[in-house]
Amino acid sequence: MADEEMGVQREFAPSSICFGCGPANQKGLKINSTRTEDGLELWFTTSDEHQAFPGMVNGGIIGTLLDCHGNWTAAIALMDASGDTEPPCTVTASYTVQLHRPTPVNVPLHVTARVSELAGDRANVEMELHAEGKLCAKGKGLFVAVSEGHPAFHRWS
Numbered sequence: 001m002a003d004e005e006m007g008v009q010r011e012f013a014p015s016s017i018c019f020g021c022g023p024a025n026q027k028g029l030k031i032n033s034t035r036t037e038d039g040l041e042l043w044f045t046t047s048d049e050h051q052a053f054p055g056m057v058n059g060g061i062i063g064t065l066l067d068c069h070g071n072w073t074a075a076i077a078l079m080d081a082s083g084d085t086e087p088p089c090t091v092t093a094s095y096t097v098q099l100h101r102p103t104p105v106n107v108p109l110h111v112t113a114r115v116s117e118l119a120g121d122r123a124n125v126e127m128e129l130h131a132e133g134k135l136c137a138k139g140k141g142l143f144v145a146v147s148e149g150h151p152a153f154h155r156w157s
Contacts, residue, residue, distance in 0.1 A: 009023055029065070039077075041112050045109065056104060059103075062103060063095075072111035072113075088150055091144060091150070092141060114126055
């Protein structure tokens with residue numbers, strides 16, 4: 001981990017307890033999304049407890065990777081568009097996942113995400129998950145910034 005680039009989750013939400021992206025959740029996935037030229041990317045290696053059946057990743061884990069990574073892609077894009085120094089608290093309004101082939105466990109998964117549309121307080125994001133150079137899953141999501149009064153507001157602080 002010392003060689004690993006600090007991702008946006010650790011930079012902006014070190015005390016988050018989210019199962020997928022929270023650095024402070026000791027039993028969570030602790031994804032580490034980093035910036036790319038057109039969005040964010042994530043490298044993640046699953047382990048045996050993430051299996052659906054021998055040797056293959058559970059679809060819920062795949063969905064969580066895409067959801068959390070897509071949400072952070074939206075938050076960073078909204079932050080950049082507004083010129084703010086911290087991302088807004090964003091939540092998933094909707095997302096879909098298409099599983100293209102079984103995803104092998106215990107290999108590095110490469111997840112990419114980019115914003116396809118940014119409008120005001122919301123972003124549409126497209127995500128892909130590859131294993132061993134093959135497309136295993138795709139996703140699309142709508143992520144929305146929330147304001148004070150919403151249960152997720154300032155959840156990253």
